Amino acid sequence: xxxxxxxxxxxxxxxxxxxxxxxxxxxxxxxxxxxxxxxxxxxxxxxxxxxxxxxxxxxxxxxxxxxxxxxxxxxxxxxxxxxxxxxxxxxxxxxxxxxxxxxxxxxxxxxxxxxxxxxxxxxxxxxxxxxxxxxxxxxxxxxxxxxxxxxxxxxxxxxxxxxxxxxxxxxxxxxxxxxxxxxxxxxxxxxxxxxxxxxxxxxxxxxxxxxxxxxxxxxxxxxxxxxxxxxxxxxxxxxxxxxxxxxxxxxxxxxxxxxxxxxxxxxxxxxxxxxxxxxxxxxxxxxxxxxxxxxxxxxxxxxxxxxxxxxxxxxxxxxxxxxxxxxxxxxxxxxxxxxxxxxxxxxxxxxxxxxxxxxxxxxxxxxxxxxxxxxxxxxxxxxxxxxxxxxxxxxxxxxxxxxxxxxxxxxxxxxxxxxxxxxxxxxxxxxxxxxxxxxxxxxxxxxxxxxxxxxxxxxxxxxxxxxxxxxxxxxxxxxxxxxxxxxxxxxxxxxxxxxxxxxxxxxxxxxxxxxxxxxxxxxxxxxxxxxxxxxxxxxxxxxxxxxxxxxxxxxxxxxxxxxxxxxxxxxxxxxxxxxxxxxxxxxxxxxxxxxxxxxxxxxxxxxxxxxxxxxxxxxxxxxxxxxxxxxxxxxxxxxxxxxxxxxxxxxxxxxxxxxxxxxxxxxxxxxxxxxxxxxxxxxxxxxxxxxxxxxxxxxxxxxxxxxxxxxxxxxxxxxxxxxxxxxxxxxxxxxxxxxxxxxxxxxxxxxxxxxxxxxxxxxxxxxxxxxxxxxxxxxxxxxxxxxxxxxxxxxxxxxxxxxxxxxxxxxxxxxxxxxxxxxxxxxxxxxxxxxxxxxxxxxxxxxxxxxxxxxxxxxxxxxxxxxxxxxxxxxxxxxxxxxxxxxxxxxxxxxxxxxxxxxxxxxxxxxxxxxxxxxxxxxxxxxxxxxxxxxxxxxxxxxxxxxxxxxxxxxxxxxxxxxxxxxxxxxxxxxxxxxxxxxxxxxxx
Numbered sequence: 001x002x003x004x005x006x007x008x009x010x011x012x013x014x015x016x017x018x019x020x021x022x023x024x025x026x027x028x029x030x031x032x033x034x035x036x037x038x039x040x041x042x043x044x045x046x047x048x049x050x051x052x053x054x055x056x057x058x059x060x061x062x063x064x065x066x067x068x069x070x071x072x073x074x075x076x077x078x079x080x081x082x083x084x085x086x087x088x089x090x091x092x093x094x095x096x097x098x099x100x101x102x103x104x105x106x107x108x109x110x111x112x113x114x115x116x117x118x119x120x121x122x123x124x125x126x127x128x129x130x131x132x133x134x135x136x137x138x139x140x141x142x143x144x145x146x147x148x149x150x151x152x153x154x155x156x157x158x159x160x161x162x163x164x165x166x167x168x169x170x171x172x173x174x175x176x177x178x179x180x181x182x183x184x185x186x187x188x189x190x191x192x193x194x195x196x197x198x199x200x201x202x203x204x205x206x207x208x209x210x211x212x213x214x215x216x217x218x219x220x221x222x223x224x225x226x227x228x229x230x231x232x233x234x235x236x237x238x239x240x241x242x243x244x245x246x247x248x249x250x251x252x253x254x255x256x257x258x259x260x261x262x263x264x265x266x267x268x269x270x271x272x273x274x275x276x277x278x279x280x281x282x283x284x285x286x287x288x289x290x291x292x293x294x295x296x297x298x299x300x301x302x303x304x305x306x307x308x309x310x311x312x313x314x315x316x317x318x319x320x321x322x323x324x325x326x327x328x329x330x331x332x333x334x335x336x337x338x339x340x341x342x343x344x345x346x347x348x349x350x351x352x353x354x355x356x357x358x359x360x361x362x363x364x365x366x367x368x369x370x371x372x373x374x375x376x377x378x379x380x381x382x383x384x385x386x387x388x389x390x391x392x393x394x395x396x397x398x399x400x401x402x403x404x405x406x407x408x409x410x411x412x413x414x415x416x417x418x419x420x421x422x423x424x425x426x427x428x429x430x431x432x433x434x435x436x437x438x439x440x441x442x443x444x445x446x447x448x449x450x451x452x453x454x455x456x457x458x459x460x461x462x463x464x465x466x467x468x469x470x471x472x473x474x475x476x477x478x479x480x481x482x483x484x485x486x487x488x489x490x491x492x493x494x495x496x497x498x499x500x501x502x503x504x505x506x507x508x509x510x511x512x513x514x515x516x517x518x519x520x521x522x523x524x525x526x527x528x529x530x531x532x533x534x535x536x537x538x539x540x541x542x543x544x545x546x547x548x549x550x551x552x553x554x555x556x557x558x559x560x561x562x563x564x565x566x567x568x569x570x571x572x573x574x575x576x577x578x579x580x581x582x583x584x585x586x587x588x589x590x591x592x593x594x595x596x597x598x599x600x601x602x603x604x605x606x607x608x609x610x611x612x613x614x615x616x617x618x619x620x621x622x623x624x625x626x627x628x629x630x631x632x633x634x635x636x637x638x639x640x641x642x643x644x645x646x647x648x649x650x651x652x653x654x655x656x657x658x659x660x661x662x663x664x665x666x667x668x669x670x671x672x673x674x675x676x677x678x679x680x681x682x683x684x685x686x687x688x689x690x691x692x693x694x695x696x697x698x699x700x701x702x703x704x705x706x707x708x709x710x711x712x713x714x715x716x717x718x719x720x721x722x723x724x725x726x727x728x729x730x731x732x733x734x735x736x737x738x739x740x741x742x743x744x745x746x747x748x749x750x751x752x753x754x755x756x757x758x759x760x761x762x763x764x765x766x767x768x769x770x771x772x773x774x775x776x777x778x779x780x781x782x783x784x785x786x787x788x789x790x791x792x793x794x795x796x797x798x799x800x801x802x803x804x805x806x807x808x809x810x811x812x813x814x815x816x817x818x819x820x821x822x823x824x825x826x827x828x829x830x831x832x833x834x835x836x837x838x839x840x841x842x843x844x845x846x847x848x849x850x851x852x853x854x855x856x857x858x859x860x861x862x863x864x865x866x867x868x869x870x871x872x873x874x875x876x877x878x879x880x881x882x883x884x885x886x887x888x889x890x891x892x893x894x895x896x897x898x899x900x901x902x903x904x905x906x907x908x909x910x911x912x913x914x915x916x917x918x919x920x921x922x923x924x925x926x927x928x929x930x931x932x933x934x935x936x937x938x939x940x941x942x943x944x945x946x947x948x949x950x951x952x953x954x955x956x957x958x959x960x961x962x963x964x965x966x967x968x969x970x971x972x973x974x975x976x977x978x979x980x981x982x983x984x985x986x987x988x989x
Contacts, residue, residue, distance in 0.1 A: 006984050013977045016970065027963055034956055044942055051942065058936070158798055
């Protein structure tokens with residue numbers, strides 16, 4: 001028995017040792033898992049600390065939400081109270097509605113009684129209605145008879161008046177045609193005389209038109225000057241506004257830079273700000289490119305104006321040469337006339353032959369004409385010089401403003417380049433921060449992988465239930481973290497793409513900066529060329545000033561010669577007593593000419609600036625010179641013809657006087673005819689007044705008929721209303737009969753019913769007969785109304801026809817008035833023709849003198865033309881050089897345009913990239929929101945993990961206590977086993 005107990009004890013000890021060894025192994029495995037769990041917990045604690053901050057923010061948000069919830073609860077209570085009030089009001093309304101229903105029931109009962117009374121009264125009123133219908137019938141018949149009589153009277157009046165009007169019209173037309181034929185014959189005679197006078201007037205009008213053309217050119221130039229001044233002021237104002245806008249943009253830009261410095265930690269907000277600022281930069285680059293294009297266009301306009309300035313200078317030099325030749329011719333003519341005065345033989349011959357001083361008067365007229373011509377030219381030169389000076393001042397101001405604008409553009413370009421460099425530095429910093437963020441993300445990914453790789457180790461089946469739950473929870477957390485890691489990796493990839501895009505944009509911006517620098521260098525070269533051209537123009541201006549000084553010296557010499565001539569004229573005055581008056585006039589004019597010439601010499605210095613405008617007029621003068629050269633040849637041939645024409649004109653004047661006497665007699669006849677026509681007009685006006693009176697009578701008759709029709713219509717409407725009421729009453733009677741029959745069937749016998757039905761049928765037949773009578777009368781009224789409408793239509797048609805006849809008569813009267821006014825106008829024109837003929841006789845004398853002057857002037861102009869041709873050849877060479885320079889400038893402009901097109905294409909590509917980036921940023925924001933929600937779920941899971949860890953720590957402590965107790969038991973069992981072995985050994989021994 002002891003041996004068996006020992007064996008069982010040994011077996012139990014062996015089993016316990018095996019169990020203890022298994023427990024030790026399990027405990028060691030549990031300790032390893034606990035260590036890993038502690039490592040995991042430490043890392044989770046770190047993550048929880050970071051999440052606590054977020055939880056605090058979430059708590060603040062929860063507090064706000066709670067406050068909002070309280071506010072909403074208060075509003076819900078208010079709404080509940082208002083709903084209770086509404087329910088009370090609804091209950092009150094239901095009670096009121098029930099009361100109103102009871103009242104309406106009582107009213108309906110009262111109305112039923114009232115309707116019964118009305119039915120009885122209607123049956124009584126039907127009798128009175130029948131009487132009214134018979135009365136209406138009699139009234140309609142009477143009105144029809146009256147209307148027929150009135151229409152017959154109107155027709156008779158209309159026919160008689162129509163015949164009278166037609167007869168008057170035929171009489172007036174015959175008289176008018178006779179007057180028209182007579183007037184046409186007289187007009188033919190007058191047109192023949194007027195055609196000859198119009199030819200002379202046309203020549204005078206041509207001269208006036210030329211003068212008007214010159215004045216219009218001056219006014220046009222003045223308008224151009226005013227428009228240029230306004231445009232310059234508008235440009236200055238626009239540029240001031242642009243500078244203000246640019247300053248505002250700079251201030252906004254500085255504020256954005258400060259915001260970027262304050263928000264360095266938030267990468268998404270910084271990227272948005274960077275994209276917005278890049279957009280602003282592109283807009284400013286576009287504005288700068290536009291301003292540079294405007295500067296280039298202004299420079300091209302300056303070159304064109306300089307070319308025009310050169311052409312004007314050349315034309316002015318040609319004009320000066322023409323003036324010199326004219327002055328020489330004047331001098332020669334004066335010397336010739338003075339020589340004639342001095343020569344004693346010619347003087348004796350004239351004194352003996354020409355006692356009436358015809359030659360002296362001719363010389364005086366020539367001198368007056370030359371003096372007037374010089375005064376006109378001097379006044380034109382003064383005006384042109386003033387205009388030219390104002391244009392030069394404006395051009396100088398415009399050049400200065402352009403230089404200032406170019407300097408401003410350069411400064412703006414430099415500022416833009418500096419800003420772009422700053423942005424490049426910021427972008428490089430942004431790239432570095434992205435790299436750091438990517439590194440941190442990689443480290444976090446590695447740590448999480450390690451954590452989750454440790455957590456996925458195999459577990460034994462003998463572990464406790466609590467450890468299995470924790471492992472499952474950790475696996476769930478692992479899956480969530482893996483999803484977050486995948487999203488974060490995608491986000492890092494997108495950030496890398498954005499970084500690459502930003503680097504590409506920076507490279508493009510750098511290329512644009514290089515292009516801007518190249519454009520700036522080209523503009524500097526262009527400005528240097530412009531300065532050289534301005535220096536050349538200043539040199540040419542100084543040369544022209546020197547030439548003008550030489551011309552003033554020559555004019556002074558001519559003045560001295562004129563003084564000598566004036567002395568000789570004084571000697572001639574003493575010798576010639578018969579022409580003292582003419583000589584005094586000449587001396588007075590010469591003194592005035594001296595004063596004017598002195599003023600001209602003082603004003604020549606000012607007129608240097610007006611040379612450009614004069615050159616334009618020289619071109620027109622060149623054309624006129626060619627025409628004058630042809631006209632002079634024709635005039636030489638026509639001078640002989642003019643003398644013959646004078647004799648013919650004198651003969652024609654005598655004939656014209658006879659014709660004028662005939663015309664006056666004809667005019668007297670016409671005045672008599674006009675008096676007769678006036679009387680006829682008075683008669684026609686009287687007839688028109690009578691027709692108007694008749695028209696008024698017709699309208700009054702029509703109004704009466706309309707009133708009758710209105711009364712018939714009202715009666716017809718009453719009949720219709722009565723018929724409707726009858727229908728209603730009949731329907732009601734049928735209803736009553738049905739009710740009464742239904743009521744009587746149960747109480748009354750068959751004989752009573754038959755008698756009652758017979759009575760009802762008789763009453764109904766009577767009602768039907770009355771209704772048929774009313775309907776027949778109504779149809780008769782409708783037929784009468786239609787007849788009245790047709791008669792009214794015919795009357796209106798006749799009235800319109802008579803209105804047209806009256807319009808024709810008024811038109812005839814207006815024609816008669818026009819003929820009378822035309823006759824008066826012809827009288828006035830004849831009087832004017834007399835005055836013009838007298839004036840033309842004087843003009844012929846003056847024009848014969850002007851022909852001689854024009855011949856001399858044409859000779860002078862021919863000499864001027866030869867000199868100007870030589871100058872034109874030299875100017876053409878200069879124009880060729882300028883044209884080559886302009887071609888070079890145009891080629892440069894084409895290259896700049898190509899570069900601008902490339903920049904615009906780059907801008908479009910950058911805009912597309914910015915749009916793509918904005919889309920990617922929106923997607924990132926959505927992912928950030930999703931990550932926040934996942935972090936909140938992770939925080940919740942962390943709290944649950946903490947609670948599970950606390951449980952596991954408690955279980956671990958409990959297991960450690962059990963292990964200690966088991967070790968003690970094992971030690972006890974080992975001691976017992978040793979004792980048993982010792983006992984067994986002793987027993988064996």
